[in-house]
Amino acid sequence: MTSSNKKRSPSLETRLQRLEDRHRALLGEMGDLGLVLRGTIAQRMNRCGNPTCRCKADPPTLHGPYPVWTRKVAGKTVTVVLRPEHAAICRGWSRNMRKLDRIVKQMQALGLQAANLVRQR
Numbered sequence: 001m002t003s004s005n006k007k008r009s010p011s012l013e014t015r016l017q018r019l020e021d022r023h024r025a026l027l028g029e030m031g032d033l034g035l036v037l038r039g040t041i042a043q044r045m046n047r048c049g050n051p052t053c054r055c056k057a058d059p060p061t062l063h064g065p066y067p068v069w070t071r072k073v074a075g076k077t078v079t080v081v082l083r084p085e086h087a088a089i090c091r092g093w094s095r096n097m098r099k100l101d102r103i104v105k106q107m108q109a110l111g112l113q114a115a116n117l118v119r120q121r
Contacts, residue, residue: 019114026103036100037093039071
């Protein structure tokens with residue numbers, strides 16, 4: 001292969017600029033997010049404290065399902081029972097949190113790529 005047929009790799013500045021452009025695009029995605037909520041919104045079935053209730057039968061018929069929001073606070077699991085209409089709202093916020101987490105991971109990966117490019121020069 002002659003030198004004229006070889007593809008030249010983009011310059012360091014060009015490669016860094018592409019990474020910064022992608023970073024700015026991710027920042028734009030963050031701007032479109034609504035409220036964020038850390039934790040999980042799920043449905044839970046419960047047993048009550050009444051010893052003669054159907055939830056203590058064999059087989060048991062549990063109460064619920066009840067929507068709950070579970071999260072960690074200072075290393076401890078905290079669970080809150082939600083109203084169904086509030087659970088629907090919180091699910092959207094929880095989805096936003098997962099999207100924000102994905103965006104931040106992508107931004108971190110871009111920073112690592114940039115650091116590796118600079119280090120190699």
